[in-house]
Amino acid sequence: MRIPRIYTSQALSSGNELQLEERAAHYLGQVLRMKVGRELRLFNGDGCDYRATVTAAGRRELRCEILETEPTLDRESPLRIELGVGLSKGDRFDWVVQKATELGVARIVPLYSERVDVKLDAQREDKKWQHWQQVMISACEQSGRSQLVDLLAPQPLDQWLSDCKADCKLVLSPHHADAHNSSAPGSIALLVGPEGGLSEQEVTASLDKGFAPLRLGPRILRTETAPLAAISILQSRWGDMS
Missing domain, CATH: 3.40.1280.10 (SPOUT methyltransferase, trefoil knot domain)
Incomplete structure (x- = not known):
């Protein structure tokens, strides 16, 4: 099963729980129908990806917990x-x-x-x-x-x-x-x-x-x-x- 990868403007660190922005919450909750326990990847532009899991999912909000920082493949061009x-x-x-x-x-x-x-x-x-x-x-x-x-x-x-x-x-x-x-x-x-x-x-x-x-x-x-x-x-x- 494909693991969704989502941008958030919030600070990310292992162990933190956060509520995702409305756009991300709608996409994950209403479009992908993700339930509690589903895994996802988050990034905020700091150069890292973060493995997370859904802890609460409703019609208008979705919360998740950051499990760990993942080693990411450097996809930025040297040029x-x-x-x-x-x-x-x-x-x-x-x-x-x-x-x-x-x-x-x-x-x-x-x-x-x-x-x-x-x-x-x-x-x-x-x-x-x-x-x-x-x-x-x-x-x-x-x-x-x-x-x-x-x-x-x-x-x-x-x-x-x-x-x-x-x-x-x-x-x-x-x-x-x-x-x-x-x-x-x-x-x-x-x-x-x-x-x-x-x-x-x-x-x-x-x-x-x-x-x-x-x-x-x-x-x-x-x-x-x-x-x-x-x-x-x-x-x-x-x-x-x-």
Whole structure:
């Protein structure tokens, strides 16, 4: 029987009993129908997994006891990838957050750029961020990661370009020849445009900030496909997918 793996924001240590948050309690109690005595795994982003058992299960709450800290397989990539990606409509950005998390990125930064066709006021922006945070957490639960991705609030492209620090900085551009260094970096910043891509002025601005162009073959990829293809290539070349 599969043992569920659940995120909680609470401190975890052997011997402690705790009540899980509403989302986790609903999923375990109402969806999986877990009863007293069932085993589960908990993590809170500290890099460890914790073996636990259900001690009380009701319609609206579920309590469990932490049995022990488990030795966990290190699933964090030795290559730190920061993904700056233009916001997109519908569930496309959800897809990017989910799959980039599964592929091992360390940070995701949603970006407002010239061709972004998503308008968010402060309240909607916060609600979107909370939604993406939950998408990321679910991807960590599924993929076995014990550390959360650093998911930033949306910000203007020019701000990110100025603040971004990495050993290697790459911008996806189908109209430029590859010009990146072939030596192995410890960290990479990867810039991907929204639907419609980055404008020529934005590509030039990124080059002026030390980014090098990266081209993914002769085909034009969608905004939700391009970052995942690039991340896979980078992880295969310098990360932990070799």
